[in-house]
Amino acid sequence: MGINRWNQHSQSAPRCNTVSLIHSSSRLCYPVLPPCLFTATKESFNPWQTSNLTLIMRIAIVTTWFERGAAYVSKQIADTLLASGQSVFIYARGGEEIASESFPWTNYTVERDNTPRLPMPTGMNKKRFTQFLRKNAIDLVIFNEQRYWAPILWTREFGIPSVAYVDYYTTRTVSLFSAYDALICNTNRHYSVFKHHRSCFYIPWGTDTTQFSPDRPTTAKEKFTFFHSAGMNPYRKGTDLLIQAANQLSKRRSDFSVLIHTQVPLEKFFPELRPIFNDLTKRGILSIEHRTVSAPGLYHRGKIYVYPSRLDGIGLTVPEALSCGLPTITSDSAPMNEFLSNECGKLVPIASTSLRKDGYYWPETTCNVEDLTKIMASYCQNEPAIKLQAVEARRRATAHLDWSVNSRDLAQLLQGVTLRETTSEMTKELTNEDHKTVLYYDRLSFLYNAFFRVAIAAKNLLK
Incomplete structure (x- = not known):
């Protein structure tokens, strides 16, 4: 592992010398370390098993x-x-x-x-x-x-x-x-x-299931609340698709609300949606939190997480939301759909794909707004189904998305x-x-x- 890389006479920290141990099937090189620089019990230490030695x-x-x-x-x-x-x-x-x-x-x-x-x-x-x-x-x-x-x-x-x-x-x-x-x-x-x-x-990616947990008291309003994290790039995260779906749903019912957390001004990304922003906000359906919030974020203020992302490297917020016990609605595209099962959320069919101008390997996928609207409507005031999915979301997170275990x-x-x-x-x-x-x-x-x-x-x- 390059332990001798830095000359021991330099001003950098001294490195440890190494010795070679010859085994019948291979040549292994171990560092000569002081006792504090490796972990192994006297009873369990076997010099031929590298798993017994943890280099610092x-x-x-x-x-x-x-x-x-x-x-x-x-x-x-x-x-x-x-x-x-x-x-x-x-x-x-x-x-x-x-x-x-x-x-x-x-x-x-x-x-x-x-x-x-x-x-x-x-x-x-x-x-x-x-x-x-x-x-x-x-x-x-x-x-x-x-x-x-x-x-x-x-x-x-x-x-x-x-x-x-x-x-x-x-x-x-x-x-x-x-x-x-x-x-x-x-x-x-x-x-x-x-x-x-x-x-x-x-x-496999995971999250801190202790920090992101459903144990925090919910502060969701009386209205049924969909939560969405727009982060630094609302377009890539499909925030405009959620706004369009919320606008369509608001024409059928008013017993829900949408909370969006963003680190950038949404009007700057979607100037054409400004009239819809203003209308939904005036009617008490849309709330926008434009600020930086450290983990565990604002998940506790919603009942369902909505993430119609066009493109993601991981989609960090999906396992975070599941770990917080939030059933999740997201695009039926990788990697978001790698985290979800039918028991803890729903996938929105993809309507179109397009290549990015910068030549990114994977295309952007845009989910169907009509389908997104129908899925959101299916959750409104459906408390029995939400409770079952909330339990399964948390179970799935602790079983498969615990970073301390996966890593x-x-x-x-x-x-x-x-x-x-x-x-x-x-x-x-x-x-x-x-x-x-x-x-x-x-x-x-x-x-x-x-x-x-x-x-x-x-x-x-x-x-």
Whole structure:
């Protein structure tokens, strides 16, 4: 696992020496560690069984780090690794928002890349990142939704294995994932694309079933409430489809309400729906919470979760809602339908599909608004069915969607990841892909940085 990567005479943390143990069927390499750096009882320890030895690794997670889905994925991975005794270091890359010091997740070692917003998606500062690797003597790097390929090459320059959490890929970039030494897939859909990779780990997604639980007292109003989380991208999450369905349903009955939690202004995404927003709000049917709410969110304010998503890497809110005991209505498309059964929700038939302009591998799927309206109507004031489905939703979550159970082997799997050879062809392919995204970004990055620094300074002066 590259324990000798960092020179013991450098300023970085010293590494442990290794010894080779010869077995009749294989050659195994174990680190010579002080007793505190491995876990095994005297009675159970067998030097020929690697499962008895838990190496303490120093793992970096490169990720966005503010209130959004991708950061919650990184947080859950970090929590699993920390619980298994690993050391975890968060590298909060630039290119998106970066959490302030008041961010509620305080029990993590975080390095913030405060480089001004870069034109390259998931852009990073090479000097800052490599200093981070050296300073913390990193053994392995997990990249979460990394779309800029150069950092994978920077990592390899230090002889550090890299692992991708798989979420974003296009038909053109699927083959480039072979540059990673291992992949983590949390859905069957992603795994079906990358199972040919030499080290592709399928770890079914789950949630914190203790934090997301039905134990919190409900604050739902007298009206039957459908809840929806629009997050940072209401269009992708099908918020407009829900609004249209709610508008149709409101013409037949008024004994229901819709609560939408969003982190962005909905009118900005759907200006054409402004009259419907205003009408439903005036009639007391629609409520919009435009703010950031930390987990466990606002699930307790609804009875049914509605998520007509067009496209998702995981669809985090579906297992969260089920874990909170909310029967769920969602699109009959992967990966959302991977979490649901007929006993704890309903799937909405797909009306159309379309390819994304950015070439994302999977198409967007738009569910049928008429069917969505009928399904919502079937739940209104149907308390017996809702109670049965609520119980089944929670049971399914605890049985199949408990992240602490699904991810329990993650640390052991990562300990087996080894660095593959870096070839000139690999370097060329990754560099060419970056240049297609932002032409000659590496050569001109200093100009981009200078431009954005000037723009930020000018903005501050005008305040």
